[in-house]
Amino acid sequence: MNYFQTIRDAVILLALVIIPAVFLRANLRDPSELSWLDRALLQVSGPVQYVAEWAADGATSVIEDYVYLVDVNSDNDQLRAENNRLRREMRVSRGDAQRVHELESLLGLRERLATETMTARVIAKGISPSFRVVRLAVDQGEQAGLRAGMPVVANEGLVGQVRRVSGRFADVLLTIDPESRVDVVVGEGRARGRIEGIGERSRYRCRIQFDRADDQVAVGDEVFTSGLGKKFPASILIGYVSKIGEQEFGLHQEGEVTPSVDFTRLDEVLILTSGPKDSDAL
C-alpha cells in the first residue's frame, strides 16, 4: 500500500465517522435553528428516509402480522370454546328464567284465585300428527289429593280438568277435547252458552253454543267460565270468540272460540283442589 492509498483510506475512514456525526447534529437540532447545511442534509436524507421507512414498515408489518396471526388463531380457538360454553350457559339460564317467570305468574294467579291450589308440572304432552297438543299429563296424582274433575288453569286461562288420576300422575282433559264441556259467559252482554271441544287435531278450537239466538256477541269477545254447576269457578278466561255462525231462525246461535292458552307452551299449571268458590281471577 503506497502513501497515497493510506491517505485516501484515512480520509474515507474519517468521512465515515464525520458524516453520520454531521447528519446526527442536523437531526438533533431544533428545526427552527437549522443552518443552510442542515437544511441541505435533511433535504437529501428526507426522501431516502421516507422510502426506506415505508419499505421497512411494510416488511415489518408482514412479518409481525404473521406472527400475531399465529396467536390470533389460538386466541380464536379459545374464544370459540368460551363462546360455546357461554351459549350453553345462556340457554340454561334462559330456560331457568322462563321457568321462574312461569312460576311467578302462577304464584300471582294462585293469590288471585280464591281457592286452594296445587302447582303441577307438565310431564307429558300427547301430540297430534299436526303437532297440536291433544293430551297433557302432570306430575301430581292421587297421592297429592287430586281427584277427577278438578279444574286445571294456567296464567293465560282455563286449561281443562283432571280426567283421571293415578298414584303420582294425572291426565288432563283439555278444553279443546270433544269430551270437554264448560258453561260460559261471553262479552260485556254476559251472553250465556256452552263450549265443547271440536277435537280438531290441526288447530286449537272449541265450538260455542249460545243459549239465545239473539245474543249480541262479536268476534274477539272474551269467553269466561260462568260458574254454573259449580264445576269451574266463575270468571276464568277460556278464550276469544273467533267466529260467529250465521244467525238463522232457531233456538241457538253457534260460533267458534280460540283458547287463550297455548297448550304447546305449557310447562306449569295450577290445579284447583278445593271446591270452586266464586272467583273473578282471570
Added chain:
Amino acid sequence: MHGARGSIIIVLVAFAMLLAQSVFSRVLAPYPFSPYLGLPLVFALGTAPGVKVLRGAATAFTIGYLYDLFTANPLGLHTFVFVVGYLTAWLVGYLLTFRGIAFEMVLTFALTVLLGGLLELIRGFTPGGMSWSGVTLAIALFASAFATALVAPIVFAVVRWIDPESERAPT
C-alpha cells in the same frame, strides 16, 4: 470482489436481524434482556483479520444507517455509533491476539455497555429524550449487553460462514 459480495450479504443479514429483533421484542417482550443483534455483527467484522478496515467501516456505516432508518431514530445516531463500534473492535482485535467464544462474549458485553451508554447519551440531547433514571438505565444497559453477549457467538459464526475470506489474514 468476494469481499464486496460478503459485505452486501452481511448488510442483508443485518436487516433480517433487525426485523427479527423487532418481532422478538414485540412478541416475547424480553425487556430488559433485549439483545442488540446489530452490534455483534459489527464487532465480528472489526475483529475479523481478513476484513479491510475501509470495507468493514463502510459496512458498519451501512448497517448503522439501516438501523437509523428502520428504528425511527435520529438519522446518524446508529450510523455514528456503529462506525465508532467497528473501529473500537478493530483496535481491540489489532491489540489482542486471542480469539474464541469467551473473547467474543466478553468483547460484545463490554462494547455493548459502552456503545449503549453512548447511544443513550446522544439520545439525551434530543428534545424529550433521556427520561431514564440512572439505575434504570444501568439495568437496561447491562441486561441488554448480557443478552447480546449470549447471542454473540452465533452472530460471529454467521459472519464467518457468510464470508470465509474474513478469517484469512492479509498477506
